[in-house]
Amino acid sequence: MLELNALPFLGAATTMARLHSILTNLAEDHGDESASGSAKTVNPILDKFKAEAAAIGARLAVKAVDRLSAALQAPECTLSVKDLTAAIFQIESRFADYLEDVQFFALSEHESAMMGSADTLVAMDGFSVLFPAASFEAEEAAKCIALGRHTAAVFHSMRMLEIGIKALAKRLSIPSPTKSAEKNWKFILDSIRAKVDELYPAGKRLPHSEGAAFEDLLVNLEAVRNPWRNATMHVENIYAPHEALHITRCSTFFMVKLSSLTDEAGCPSGAEQQLLEGGTRA
Structure with a gap:
């Protein structure tokens, strides 16, 4: 094109x-x-x-x-x-x-904005450095929305989420879901929640602590699951424009939250180091 x-x-x-x-x-x-x-x-x-x-x-x-x-x-x-x-x-x-x-297609002002870089789309400088593979998927999802390919946008959002969840799994030292049976929302959320509770007991989590940040991340992951409309992380449905936009926004918001705790390799990010220096681990 x-x-x-x-x-x-x-x-x-x-x-x-x-x-x-x-x-x-x-x-x-x-x-x-x-x-x-x-x-x-x-x-x-x-x-x-x-x-x-x-x-x-x-x-x-x-x-x-x-x-x-x-x-x-x-x-x-x-x-x-x-x-x-x-x-x-x-x-x-x-x-x-x-x-x-040939055919010409014109994008509206809003649609043109969806053709930007990942850092511009998520309004975060350095996001593409922390999550290079996820940045590609974020850009592709946004382009699909701009071009009216809404189910394809959900597909790329799913791929972005998979990258994020793998990074989170590495960060928490839990096995990344690889089997088809494990790629469902209940298994993923239960595994992450169990590890977070193990590392950061709920009764001991303090505001602005690392444990509180992971708890907040789980809430954001739940927000991504709700509009997905199926139990697995596969794109099995046809998604309307508003659904695709909502899923893409929730997915990118989760990734931005995740970037404060880890990078794509599962290593603590600079933002998390600042959190630990200014707060507590509990």
């Missing part, structure tokens, strides 16, 4: 059309005169148009531009104004033929 910068593209196309209109009128009275004096005016317009045509893959139009540019820059330019007008028409025609064979 090609990304089109709309304003330069529109500017180059309209300038080309305006040039064609001017030359058509000029050719009525001066069609047989030499076009050599037009090179300085025409070539910059051709260069801009060529760049935009090349950006969207209009190869035949680009070849036509190259041919006209070479003729205008030749030591002995033999083109007449009428020839130049016809050549511009040929370029426009080839470009129009190409546009008939």
Whole structure:
């Protein structure tokens, strides 16, 4: 898929059309005169148009531009104004033929924002460093939402969650769920909750402690499970736009919370070190 910068593209196309209109009128009275004096005016317009045509893959139009540019820059330019007008028409025609064979899709302002980097999407500098693989999935999920592929967005959110849960499992030194039977929400949540209770007994957890942070993380994981609509972490349903957006948001929010406790390898993150220095482990 090609990304089109709309304003330069529109500017180059309209300038080309305006040039064609001017030359058509000029050719009525001066069609047989030499076009050599037009090179300085025409070539910059051709260069801009060529760049935009090349950006969207209009190869035949680009070849036509190259041919006209070479003729205008030749030591002995033999083109007449009428020839130049016809050549511009040929370029426009080839470009129009190409546009008939492709489709353009426009994104709204909100949808365009979904095409950003992971750090921008989660509003956290350094997230992509802590979770490189999960960042890719977050970006893909957001792109799928922008492009209306909502069930695919849930799929990428699931992959992002799996990366996060594996990191959390490593951080807590519990076996990561690998069997299909283990990849269900009850097993995952029960395993994590049991380990958190073992390491940080509920009766001894203090506010702003490491144990409290893990407890808060479990609450966020529960929030991800609720809209999932199936017991396993597989994408087995078709998801509506609002469901996909909600799941993606909950998943990324969980990942941001997780980043304060661990990185993708299961190692304590810098934020957790600060927590331990300023608080307590309980």
